[in-house]
Amino acid sequence: MSLEPAERIRGSTTIVEILRRYPDGEAAALMARLSWPCAHCGGAFHEPLTMAAKRHRNSPRAVLEAFRALERGEGPSDEEVAQAARKYRERPSDI
Helix, strand or coil: CCCCHHHCCCCCCEHHHHHHHCCCCHHHHHHHHCCCCHHHHCCCCCCEHHHHHHHCCCCHHHHHHHHHHHHHCCCCCHHHHHHHHCCCCCCCCCC
């Protein structure tokens, strides 16, 4: 899938934008694997991806890479999901 730079998943891409890009449920399934209720509760629907990662105490960088793997049409791999799903005691600061 070749996307224009403006269409690529970035840290500022919102939860709702990601869900709309994957109407067949791939993004919602990834959020479920990360233990994020965002796809279902709607409480933080317009929150940027990296802010959601921080709120859920996940690494924003690892979460971004997992969603970019969806964008590339190759995954994410189990290892990428494990990295993205890892919870930190403190909210991570890496972006």
